Amino acid sequence: MDISKTLRDESKSLSAAFNAAPVQLAGHGKREVRVLKEAFAGAGDHVASDMYGAGEVIEEFQAEMAEVLGKEAAVFFPSGTMAQQIALRIWSDRKGSRRVAYHPLCHLEIHEQDGLKELHHLQPLLLADKDRLITLEDVQNMGAGIACLLLELPQREIGGQLPEYAELEAISAYCRGQGIMLHLDGARLFEALPYYGKTAAEVCSLFDSVYISFYKGIGGIAGAVLAGSADFTGESKIWKRRHGGDLISLYPYIIPSRYYYQQRVDKMGQYYTDAKELAERFNACHKVVTLPEVPVSNMFHVHFALPREQVEPALITVSEETGVGFTPRLKETGEFSCAYELNIGDLYSSIPKAKLEAAFGLLDRLLKEA
Amino acid sequence: MDISKTLRDESKSLSAAFNAAPVQLAGHGKREVRVLKEAFAGAGDHVASDMYGAGEVIEEFQAEMAEVLGKEAAVFFPSGTMAQQIALRIWSDRKGSRRVAYHPLCHLEIHEQDGLKELHHLQPLLLADKDRLITLEDVQNMGAGIACLLLELPQREIGGQLPEYAELEAISAYCRGQGIMLHLDGARLFEALPYYGKTAAEVCSLFDSVYISFYKGIGGIAGAVLAGSADFTGESKIWKRRHGGDLISLYPYIIPSRYYYQQRVDKMGQYYTDAKELAERFNACHKVVTLPEVPVSNMFHVHFALPREQVEPALITVSEETGVGFTPRLKETGEFSCAYELNIGDLYSSIPKAKLEAAFGLLDRLLKEA
Numbered sequence A, B: 001m002d003i004s005k006t007l008r009d010e011s012k013s014l015s016a017a018f019n020a021a022p023v024q025l026a027g028h029g030k031r032e033v034r035v036l037k038e039a040f041a042g043a044g045d046h047v048a049s050d051m052y053g054a055g056e057v058i059e060e061f062q063a064e065m066a067e068v069l070g071k072e073a074a075v076f077f078p079s080g081t082m083a084q085q086i087a088l089r090i091w092s093d094r095k096g097s098r099r100v101a102y103h104p105l106c107h108l109e110i111h112e113q114d115g116l117k118e119l120h121h122l123q124p125l126l127l128a129d130k131d132r133l134i135t136l137e138d139v140q141n142m143g144a145g146i147a148c149l150l151l152e153l154p155q156r157e158i159g160g161q162l163p164e165y166a167e168l169e170a171i172s173a174y175c176r177g178q179g180i181m182l183h184l185d186g187a188r189l190f191e192a193l194p195y196y197g198k199t200a201a202e203v204c205s206l207f208d209s210v211y212i213s214f215y216k217g218i219g220g221i222a223g224a225v226l227a228g229s230a231d232f233t234g235e236s237k238i239w240k241r242r243h244g245g246d247l248i249s250l251y252p253y254i255i256p257s258r259y260y261y262q263q264r265v266d267k268m269g270q271y272y273t274d275a276k277e278l279a280e281r282f283n284a285c286h287k288v289v290t291l292p293e294v295p296v297s298n299m300f301h302v303h304f305a306l307p308r309e310q311v312e313p314a315l316i317t318v319s320e321e322t323g324v325g326f327t328p329r330l331k332e333t334g335e336f337s338c339a340y341e342l343n344i345g346d347l348y349s350s351i352p353k354a355k356l357e358a359a360f361g362l363l364d365r366l367l368k369e370a
Helices: A003-011 A014-020 A033-040 A056-069 A080-095 A115-120 A136-140 A165-178 A189-196 A200-204 A230-243 A251-283 A308-322 A353-369 B003-011 B014-020 B033-041 B056-069 B080-095 B115-120 B136-140 B165-178 B189-196 B200-204 B230-243 B251-283 B308-322 B353-369
Strands: A073-077 A099-102 A123-126 A148-152 A181-186 A209-213 A224-228 A288-291 A299-304 A331-334 A337-343 B073-077 B099-102 B123-126 B148-152 B181-186 B209-213 B224-228 B288-291 B299-304 B331-334 B337-343
Touching: A014 A308, A033 A251, A033 B033, A033 B251, A056 A073, A056 A200, A056 A209, A056 A224, A056 A251, A073 A080, A073 A230, A073 A251, A080 A099, A080 A115, A080 A148, A080 A181, A080 A209, A080 A224, A080 A230, A080 B230, A115 A123, A115 B115, A115 B230, A136 A165, A148 A165, A165 A181, A181 A189, A181 A200, A189 A200, A189 A209, A189 A251, A224 A230, A230 B080, A230 B115, A251 A288, A251 A299, A251 A353, A251 B033, A251 B251, A308 A353, B014 B308, B033 B251, B056 B073, B056 B200, B056 B209, B056 B224, B056 B251, B073 B080, B073 B230, B073 B251, B080 B099, B080 B115, B080 B148, B080 B181, B080 B209, B080 B224, B080 B230, B115 B123, B136 B165, B148 B165, B165 B181, B181 B189, B181 B200, B189 B200, B189 B209, B189 B251, B224 B230, B251 B288, B251 B299, B251 B353, B308 B353
Parallel strands: A099 A123, A099 A148, A148 A181, A181 A209, B099 B123, B099 B148, B148 B181, B181 B209
Antiparallel strands: A073 A224, A209 A224, A288 A299, A299 A337, A331 A337, B073 B224, B209 B224, B288 B299, B299 B337, B331 B337
């Protein structure tokens, strides 16, 4: 093996070029210790830890989030994986049915090592095709015996698409009529609000339970909230203990969640506008389309009609020559195509327009020639 | 209701008196934000977060703990509740038996809302009586079909008792001979080492898997490590994801765990010596005995042969008059008795002897007259 060549290849990798670029298109910046230190800089030394779910630091934030989401109560969880399995389990137990329904690319189906099946023995029905949203018709055709339907807003794995609000209302009304519980995977709920022009509480009023995350658009360290009626959240605390999530101290996640929530919840409109502008820049390039073509939140997917081996050197060149990093990695989506996911955060709006034009101008030329 | 009386009662509560006392007998100090800030003061701003179990900050600490415990590999978990259920599940699956064995006051039996049964459907056999340790004879009489035996060292709920090391070796040899997996609940393993005069790796060599905690004697914020063979820990990572414990970032617990481990692991001998001295002071008082009478770790239980309503005012008076806080709460153990648990940490050795003598002298007089 030629070590010097390996080193050259390493230094030429997309990930290395991205990390070395002085400017990144997406996100809020690197996930590093600074993020925690900034959140704690204003927290008093003698603020008491939460203790197994009790104490001001957790109870106040839970009450605040319950109000924001328009629900009776909320519980802070270390992860959405834990919170959502538990939500579906509670509704399943109450309805006396192990059958739940969700999208084929739901987080529970593809990112959780089948925890829902292995720990809770629930049987998910996969609604809709992988590449489109769940429709009212899908829901009407689910068949009998579904305890709970989970909807993810926006649907991340297809670029963050959203159903029209009227369709969402119709699905909610149908489920209520049929006694089917409706759970919201709102990992990116705040990011979806500017498109809908609704408050979080308005959207959540269509659902019986809701999960939100604090490290997507909010940019915290980790953590989630599960909200619903007080009896639902009370039961969720028992399951949180069973899962091993009722930690003696969750404040290392709660204080940053609250800090970054306050910093960023009002910036979601800006991120959405920025995402639409950035998607236009991509769509103006040869052999590039975004999904959705016009974003409906702060996120979209970038699809290249070229094999990964041809896109990587183009993105490396753009990084090195213009100082703009696009992505650390590309996913092969076929023999002659690749893609990546992009979430707009604080960084985009601070990039000078001239720099963006230089970067996209060069990218377009390189892809056209490729 | 007489509100002014309630307020007076509140200010006279044991918990309030304890918190107001300038000196506390047990522990390392209050659980508050300062604990996190101190641990992060020396951490560089640009230290990268772990990402879903990968990255230097988690991998280096796991490797360090694997070496300390003499095991092939180790995995950092948010909680021991999660780590231990998973350990028992893995051994149960491998042995093809749902039956495991542990002490009747095992953490999994009394503090976890039956997660082991509700999530993993394991069937625990409760060995020994509640008020004594598991013996070799108990283990020999378990009957066939036990996949895994869990031993807790020291056995917290009976004051932190330890079996003699020869008995531990005999139990381990018996289990190996019978093909029974042996798991160590080592929440307080480091605290037990001075009594045994053994290293952590020596004790762990008797076990197939081991869990340790970072917020007992070590005094971190939260977090646990599960160690064993590489195939065992590899499987545990899959279950960690299923439980919702494979967080995007665990560094808010890992960095403090490492920091306080380095600060305190060598102080366990001091805590043990202090615990023996302090137990002597309690045992010299009227109507007080400690369990064990002579501690074998940094912990013991304090039992009063008086009803809680008589002990509380005595402890409040001692706090107010001498400035020494004993405990924020007492547990009723019978109609005429109560008790509490005590864990020696950094605080005890800094209390002037004269202050201790004043506090115990007054306590003895008050209890004698009660």
